[in-house]
Amino acid sequence: MGEVAVLAVSAVLLAGFYAAMAYGLGLIYGVLRIVNLAHGGIIMASAYVTWQLFDRFAVDPFAAIPVVLMLFFVLGMGIYRGLVRFLPRGPAGAVQSLLLLFGVWLVIRNVVYLLFTGNEQVIHTAYATSSVRILGGSFSATRFAVFGVAVIALIALHLLLTRTYLGKAIRAVAQNPDSCTLAGINVERVYLLTFGLGTALAGLAGVLASTLFAINPSFGAGELLKSFVIIVLGGLGSILGIALGALVLAFAEVFAVYAVPPYLTTAVGFVLLVVVLVLRPGGLFGQRVLR
Template identity: 85%
Template structure:
């Protein structure tokens, strides 16, 4: 019984990180109908930024979160203004966006190789090895902090989308950008903000990832794939669905150790993705409209 409890809590904590990892990808797709293949590169770049701030200036990774949010919001807005806004709308633009943003990812990765080489890096804080014991089971303080930050990010994002004029404009653009133009909403400005915010959320995921894992310039590929699995599970464009999809993926991976060898647990999510795409293409919890 204790083992099941330990695995369940571990899955919940892992789901928090998975959700934080997928927020940005889901937000950008929900509004712009673009799969941001540079998402993994942004996560990696944010991990390196956090590491540099920690090593050079002694800035705690969690204190570095506001810096990462500002830096990657500006980077995302710049990518949109300099590249994405020139893409044609519709299916042709969707295909071109995949190629374009994959190219951006390759540039980010190779710049990281030039600056930092291919050696793995890790952030070792004073509390990295500390744990909290609950009913005889120990849980990492770092994973608890990551989960708490992910929950706060979800609540703030939900409040932004449901309680502010800007959030309502984002949801309106996601549903019908042509009608928004007639209603006086600056659609282009909303798209710039959305791409910047989605990139900033990817930066947040990179900060959190740097406290959990070692990383190198190839880091982010698995995170991109899992983020895509999560937004499909939760319903493309559903922010709350992303959190639920992250829970499904985390529980499936953690409890799959009873069925498959540990080295195959990472494949569980992709099997789940195929099953959902076949049986419920709209996702388990949402529809293709940002909510």
């Protein structure tokens, strides 16, 4: 029973990072109906920015969050202004958006290779070795901090979407952009801000990832795939569903050690994805629009 409780706590902490990792991808898809393949590259780039701030200016990763959010919000708007807004809307632009944003990811990765080589980088903070004991298990204090930031991000995003004019405009555009145009909502501006916000959330995930893992220019590929699994599990376009989907994936991976060898646990999520797509294409929690 004690081992199960320890694994459950570990799964909940992991789910916090997974949810933060998928928020941006889910938000952009929910509004623009674009699968942002540059998402993994943004996470990796943000992790490198965080490492540079720590290495050159001794800025703690968690203290760097406001700077990174602002920087990647502006970057996201730049990507939208310079590239994404020229794509055709609807099914006609789906393949083009995949190719375009995959190209952005390749550019980001190769720029990082040129600037920092392919060596792995690690952020060593003063609290990196600190631990917290719960239910007989010892957990990294950093993982609790990451979980706390992820919960704050979920609450802030939920309040933004439900309590502000911008949030209501985003939800309206996600449901019917044509009607929003008739109602006087600047749909193009909503798309711009949404892409910027989604990119900023990917930047947040990069900050959190840099405190947990060693990073290199190839980092982000696995995070993109898992983010996609999470938004499919939770229901495409559902922010709260993303949190639940992250919880399902984390529990599946952590408790898979009872059934499969440790090196196969990362494949559990993809098996779960196939099963959900076959049995419940709308996701485990239904297909909702930014609730």
